[in-house]
Amino acid sequence: KQEVTQIPAALSVPEGENLVLNCSFTDSAIYNLQWFRQDPGKGLTSLLLIQSSQREQTSGRLNASLDKSSGRSTLYIAASQPGDSATYLCAVRSGSSNTGKLIFGQGTTLQVKP
Amino acid sequence: GAGVSQSPSNKVTEKGKDVELRCDPISGHTALYWYRQSLGQGLEFLIYFQGNSAPDKSGLPSDRFSAERTGGSVSTLTIQRTQQEDSAVYLCASNLGGWQLNTEAFFGQGTRLTVV
Numbered sequence: 073k074q075e076v077t078q079i080p081a082a083l084s085v086p087e088g089e090n091l092v093l094n095c096s097f098t099d100s101a102i103y104n105l106q107w108f109r110q111d112p113g114k115g116l117t118s119l120l121l122i123q124s125s126q127r128e129q130t131s132g133r134l135n136a137s138l139d140k141s142s143g144r145s146t147l148y149i150a151a152s153q154p155g156d157s158a159t160y161l162c163a164v165r166s167g168s169s170n171t172g173k174l175i176f177g178q179g180t181t182l183q184v185k186p
Numbered sequence: 187g188a189g190v191s192q193s194p195s196n197k198v199t200e201k202g203k204d205v206e207l208r209c210d211p212i213s214g215h216t217a218l219y220w221y222r223q224s225l226g227q228g229l230e231f232l233i234y235f236q237g238n239s240a241p242d243k244s245g246l247p248s249d250r251f252s253a254e255r256t257g258g259s260v261s262t263l264t265i266q267r268t269q270q271e272d273s274a275v276y277l278c279a280s281n282l283g284g285w286q287l288n289t290e291a292f293f294g295q296g297t298r299l300t301v302v
Contacts (some may be wrong), residue, residue: 104289113298115277115294115295115296118293121290174219175226181226
């Protein structure tokens, strides 16, 4: 059974700091891994999608890496801003043949202080 | 529409009543998911539809919960005889499915259900 864990559960940093969020999964047989952002009371916004054959993806100040063999992904946020404050969720898509189900971690709640 | 649309955005209902939540996925997306997020909790998988295949209902918490997907598009999640513990945000997502598994999933804004 696939399980996804995110560490830390919460993080508070001063503005401008670079930071790393961690995601680990127990079954390396995944189709892809996706990072989301969730603002309070809102739905999920997709940030980055990494295919199982890829090592990393970049979008602006965000960089996500994937080490499938060790079951790990990191989300790197450069030069953090107060607007980055949100909960960050990772999800892996795994399953048999054509029934890939998204399985989520519990999230990391980030606070960036001005 | 351009994104996943859910309705209503908020629903307050009395304990014991039935409720229906609706999800309109992105046009052409054959995979559709329902998740539940209770206050301060992570996302709990409920049900997954993929094209014409039998849905994966393994996450439905009780037989009071059911979901349908008509014509491979719109989905309705029904909760019968609602209980206070059903209060949560119900989120729907869709993506291209079938063999196109390496694709991005998109979420709606959710329906906040409050059972009083």
